[in-house]
Amino acid sequence: MPPDARLRPVLIGSEIYRRSSYGPKHPLAIPRVSTALDLIEAMGWLPPEGWVPAPMASPAELARFHHPDYIAALQRAEATQQADAADRARFHIGAHGNPVYREVFSRPATSAGGCLLAARLTAAGGIVHCPGGGTHHGRPDRASGFCYLNDPVLGLLAWLDQGLDAILYVDIDAHHGDGVQDAFHDDPRVFTLSVHEGGRWPFTGAATDRAGGHARNLPVPPGFNDSEMLWLLHQAILPIARHLRPQAIMLQCGADALEEDPLSRLALSNNAHWGVVRALAARPLQQRALGRGAGPDGRGAAPRRAGRRRLQPLVRRTLLGRDLGGAQRRRDPGPGDAGGRARAAGAELRPGGRARPAGTLVHHAPRCAASGRGAGGGAARGGGGAARPAGAARGGLTRGRNRRGARRLRRMRGRAPPPGEGP
Numbered sequence: 001m002p003p004d005a006r007l008r009p010v011l012i013g014s015e016i017y018r019r020s021s022y023g024p025k026h027p028l029a030i031p032r033v034s035t036a037l038d039l040i041e042a043m044g045w046l047p048p049e050g051w052v053p054a055p056m057a058s059p060a061e062l063a064r065f066h067h068p069d070y071i072a073a074l075q076r077a078e079a080t081q082q083a084d085a086a087d088r089a090r091f092h093i094g095a096h097g098n099p100v101y102r103e104v105f106s107r108p109a110t111s112a113g114g115c116l117l118a119a120r121l122t123a124a125g126g127i128v129h130c131p132g133g134g135t136h137h138g139r140p141d142r143a144s145g146f147c148y149l150n151d152p153v154l155g156l157l158a159w160l161d162q163g164l165d166a167i168l169y170v171d172i173d174a175h176h177g178d179g180v181q182d183a184f185h186d187d188p189r190v191f192t193l194s195v196h197e198g199g200r201w202p203f204t205g206a207a208t209d210r211a212g213g214h215a216r217n218l219p220v221p222p223g224f225n226d227s228e229m230l231w232l233l234h235q236a237i238l239p240i241a242r243h244l245r246p247q248a249i250m251l252q253c254g255a256d257a258l259e260e261d262p263l264s265r266l267a268l269s270n271n272a273h274w275g276v277v278r279a280l281a282a283r284p285l286q287q288r289a290l291g292r293g294a295g296p297d298g299r300g301a302a303p304r305r306a307g308r309r310r311l312q313p314l315v316r317r318t319l320l321g322r323d324l325g326g327a328q329r330r331r332d333p334g335p336g337d338a339g340g341r342a343r344a345a346g347a348e349l350r351p352g353g354r355a356r357p358a359g360t361l362v363h364h365a366p367r368c369a370a371s372g373r374g375a376g377g378g379a380a381r382g383g384g385g386a387a388r389p390a391g392a393a394r395g396g397l398t399r400g401r402n403r404r405g406a407r408r409l410r411r412m413r414g415r416a417p418p419p420g421e422g423p
């Protein structure tokens, strides 16, 4: 009996992440999804039946977006544990930061299967969280930015196949969600909204790029902080969501926008991600939107990576906010707490719009990424033309929030199981 995503946010996971690695020197070498799932369970944020296992997507299901030759090349690479020169050149397998590793086909196919399952589970509404997905750079016929298969695109296509025709994709990963935007460039049924560091790999997503009217891009400067994200949330993301009145929302919240992540120069704390998750999963919208999630983007350097691992568990907690009730709302400051700098009119999503019932799918990115640790690093310093929004301030508030977040994480570290020792 599949769980009812309308009653409680469903969590989709897989044991395949526990034993899988991109390689010891790869930026995504550290375990992220397995530790996130373990921590979620240790904190008691799972229903008694636990998380729902993600099925591996079949080649036929993947062919909804990906070229059959590319799918076959991924399977071949997994079987032989190598990629020949032709596959490296044509499909970027084993090249451009996309290594051949033990589960180079089965792991991304499982992430894709999780997103396809999420689409099915939200056919009648509800919320699903997939900490193993979010590979938004994947292309139909090649790997890109550590992303082999584009599970967000496959999930969005599954929603379209269910008959939805008004979907909002929100991407707050540090990198532009280029693969998703390009996949729906000419499709008015999917609107993509990306907040990312300007001038950062893949060097797309300028503010003027609107993908034929179906996208908005909000490049932000290095040092982009919590109060600025709060400002964007209430001045741009939520107004767009209100205007579009989507039947479904997918949120990709890669953790590489967190402060001190080596793959970006942004300075968000977990609070910023929780704020976006909470706003988009708000009850009025949740009742008629679909959702899916992906996992932690923990690419931080060693002293910081424990915090990255905790982003997705805390996203799960945020999604359970209705269960935590007022306690969580008191802990998580709203727009008024920005000292007026990020206060915006119309901060709440209002019901209305299309009649089709659905659920809000929240999609977080465990991995997306740039092609290597140094990709775009120099260019990012210039800001890439990104403008700091008027009315948003740097400094004080975010530093205070980050201190509170650090204290909270320190408390959690004392309660969480060591990596690899989860239930």
Ligand SMILES: [Zn+2]
Pocket: 173, 174, 175, 254, 256, 297, 367, 368, 369, 370
């Ligand atoms: Zn990223």
